[in-house]
Amino acid sequence: MGACGPGAAHSERAESVGLVRSATWPGEVGLANLVEIFWSAQGEGPHLGRSTVFVRFGECDLRCAWCDSPQTWRPANHCRIEEAPGSGRFHETLNPVTATTVAAALDALAPRAGSFLSLTGGEPLLQPDAVVEIAALGRERGLRVSLETHGLGAPALSRVIDAVDVVSMDWKLPSDVKAADPDAQPAEAFAERHQAFLACAHAGAEVYVKVVVTPNTAQVELDDVCRRVARTAPDVPLILQPVTPAGRVRERSDAKVLLAHLRRCEKKLADVRLIPQTHTIYGAL
Numbered sequence: 001m002g003a004c005g006p007g008a009a010h011s012e013r014a015e016s017v018g019l020v021r022s023a024t025w026p027g028e029v030g031l032a033n034l035v036e037i038f039w040s041a042q043g044e045g046p047h048l049g050r051s052t053v054f055v056r057f058g059e060c061d062l063r064c065a066w067c068d069s070p071q072t073w074r075p076a077n078h079c080r081i082e083e084a085p086g087s088g089r090f091h092e093t094l095n096p097v098t099a100t101t102v103a104a105a106l107d108a109l110a111p112r113a114g115s116f117l118s119l120t121g122g123e124p125l126l127q128p129d130a131v132v133e134i135a136a137l138g139r140e141r142g143l144r145v146s147l148e149t150h151g152l153g154a155p156a157l158s159r160v161i162d163a164v165d166v167v168s169m170d171w172k173l174p175s176d177v178k179a180a181d182p183d184a185q186p187a188e189a190f191a192e193r194h195q196a197f198l199a200c201a202h203a204g205a206e207v208y209v210k211v212v213v214t215p216n217t218a219q220v221e222l223d224d225v226c227r228r229v230a231r232t233a234p235d236v237p238l239i240l241q242p243v244t245p246a247g248r249v250r251e252r253s254d255a256k257v258l259l260a261h262l263r264r265c266e267k268k269l270a271d272v273r274l275i276p277q278t279h280t281i282y283g284a285l
């Protein structure tokens with residue numbers, strides 16, 4: 001993934017049915033640059049299988065080699081919105097999307113209180129004010145708000161942490177990830193930012209750390225992640241997510257290697273889980 005939420009690119013049921021104008025109040029200004037809003041089952045992590053409305057934000061400041069949603073890398077012109085849960089029928093609206101439009105989409109798609117609202121991307125924390133407002137719309141409807149993020153923007157997280165219930169943070173490995181801006185900080189420098197982010201998330205919400213494991217992943221990289229998580233928040237679950245072969249990703253990791261990673265990480269952390277993406281198995285969004 002999309003380390004950042006299930007990828008629309010794999011949908012077999014998605015179809016768009018044209019551009020409609022957003023619902024707005026007179027004078028209402030746009031709230032967020034969004035790529036899509038849809039309902040599905042969560043396809044990753046410890047809340048796997050839970051009924052979830054996904055709000056996918058536009059723009060990302062990283063370039064992960066295995067990203068399954070490159071359509072989110074830049075701000076989107078239009079946002080597509082599913083019309084009924086699981087229907088695969090979408091209409092499109094111009095960006096920025098208004099709060100009224102997001103609220104109407106949640107009313108149409110959220111199945112019941114207690115379900116999840118996933119704020120995913122792209123990188124949602126590039127738009128922290130919109131994260132807070134959309135999270136509030138979800139909570140008003142009884143939804144549990146999950147933030148799926150690359151886990152590097154601690155200052156932005158501190159602005160939104162009270163608005164979210166679960167933080168799904170990626171831990172990016174230098175072997176597979178670089179910044180979108182070639183002049184930005186190199187990926188080797190991400191580890192300390194991840195630690196600061198984890199400390200902030202752990203203080204304010206349920207949090208888990210997710211690492212996408214590829215055939216290139218070196219055990220020493222995972223050792224470093226385990227050491228840093230153990231030092232910062234040792235009770236937090238570490239999810240090892242095998243990369244899903246799709247798009248530019250051709251190879252999957254060998255099962256024996258994955259299981260060896262699990263055993264070695266378990267020596268350093270109490271809660272380590274090997275969980276692949278599942279939505280791609282049955283062709284869901």
Ligand code: SF4
Nearest residue numbers: 003004060064067122
């Ligand atoms: S952080 Fe950005 S580039 Fe990496 S998987 Fe998520 S959306 Fe793609």
